[in-house]
Amino acid sequence: MEAERGSTEPTAQPAAASAAAVSAVLGDDDLLREILLRLAFPTTLVRAALVSRRWLRHASDPAFLRRFRRLHPPALLGFYLRELGAWAPRFVPVSRAPELATAIRRAGAAEGQFFISDCRNGRLLVTDFDPTACRHAMLSPLRPARGKAVLPPAPKRNLIWFFLLEKAAAGDDDGAVAVQMLPLGTTKAKLQVDLLTSGSGAWVVHRTAVIDLPETLPPIAYMLPPVGGKIYSLTKSGHILLLDMAAAESCLLQLPDRVSTKNFTLSCGEEGSVLFLIHAEGYLLSIWQLPTTSGDANDWVLVHAKVHVREACSRRENVMVLAVDDNLEFVFLWLRSSAVLMHMHLQSRSEKVYDELKVRDGRFLDINPFMMVWPPVFPALRDDDNLDGRSLTLV
Structure with a gap:
């Protein structure tokens, strides 16, 4: 009997010591943040945040998220590819990380006949080739419950480009901006530029400017989303046209x-x-x-x-x-x-x-790289909520 009692003590003591060590580490806020920083993907970070309210508080802290992003930039899930004559793009996965498998599967499930105008932060701004009309809509493949958000009818003017907002929140459905250009005068060396935003079922003029052009408006091959009131376009002749709405100026960059x-x-x-x-x-x-x-x-x-x-x-x-x-x-x-x-x-x-x-x-070819959403979407909790992760859809 003495031998039997003695044989159990060596295993019980290390187990208790190990549990105490784990508790000491995870109970230290500084060490916990360092552990959370080692998680490679935002999806894993959100799952870790479901452990407790304390973990959620640390994982969703803005200062912590800035450090996390520097170490782990949003991953490239894949890209949408559309060839000449195709009515719909196809999704080609790039990442093979198991933690991103759900996000990749959802990105590949986007269906319909559409042309992608812009793609950022897990969302697509598309020209939807509906059987009865050509309309603009927003898709959120990583959050399929949101469905398709149809944008207001476009203004009946030519020279219009559509983009997603630069700093739109991950769950923002009213996150589209349009650049409308109207050549003025007979020489077309003067241009009215309107910056419109979508919301409440209509396009609203957010900013407007009349800009003198360095020459007649050249044909534009493509345009970048507006940045701080500046619009950069690549012309078909290979020049870069800068339109500065704040200064009401333009120039062709060398x-x-x-x-x-x-x-x-x-x-x-x-x-x-x-x-x-x-x-x-x-x-x-x-x-x-x-x-x-x-x-x-x-x-x-x-x-x-x-x-x-x-x-x-x-x-x-x-x-x-x-x-x-x-x-x-x-x-x-x-x-x-x-x-x-x-x-x-x-x-x-x-x-x-x-x-x-x-x-x-x-x-x-039309190629649109598709990135993970940033910042990650954490659960919004009520006082009586439990963090067990059973009712939360993670991507």
Whole structure:
């Protein structure tokens, strides 16, 4: 009997000591925040927040979320791809992380015949090819319960572009903005620019300006979402047109000295404080940036030079720049000769080739990278709520 009693004590004591150690660690707010910072994805962070109100308080704290974002930027789930003649885009997943499987499945479930006008923060702004009318709508694939939010009918004017708001909240359904342009006068060297926002079933003029153009309004290939009252457009002639609504001025930006071809794309990034230019020549990439608040509209700075695209180099091919994500982490490229679509992660220089997509012509591709929602959506609690996670849908 003595031997039996003695045999149980060595296992009971370490177990108690281990439980005490865990309690001491998780009971320390500083250590708990450091542990939560090690979670790789916002989805995992939201699940951890369901443990208790104390965990939720730390996980949803704005200062903590800023640290979390610096360590773990919103992940690229995949991209929507539409080729010339297709009535609907298809979703191509990029991430294979098990923690993001639900989000990827929902992103791929977006159905309908539509053209994507803008894509950011887990939402799509689409031109919906309804059988009876052409209308604009907002989709939230990661939150399917929201369904499709149809926007008010567009103003009956030409030269209109639609975007999602820069700083719209993750659950904001009234998050669309439109840029309307109306050439004035017989020479069309003067332009009325209206910035409209959607809400309460109508488009409302938020800001307007009459701007003198440096020349007759050139045909615009595409436009970036408005940033702080500034609108950057790429013309079909390969020039960058800047419309400054606050100053009621415009100018054609000079390209960086070493950008000698039209093989580039533009992005204002997620924060909108910098205009990026991503240029390809042969199998090399270069990335330039221009502060959107700079007084010198041509003060370009080279941030990445001679980035080798290994796949193109091995095939002895030139690359064509197609698109970038909001975080400027991934650049999507097309290999001209073999008609292959690929992307590169700029920080690690890792590459992925999509031979299975069989892209016919990259010049007519429409690519929209699709990111995770940020900030993460935490549960809104009442005093009598319990945090067990059973009634919460997580993405």
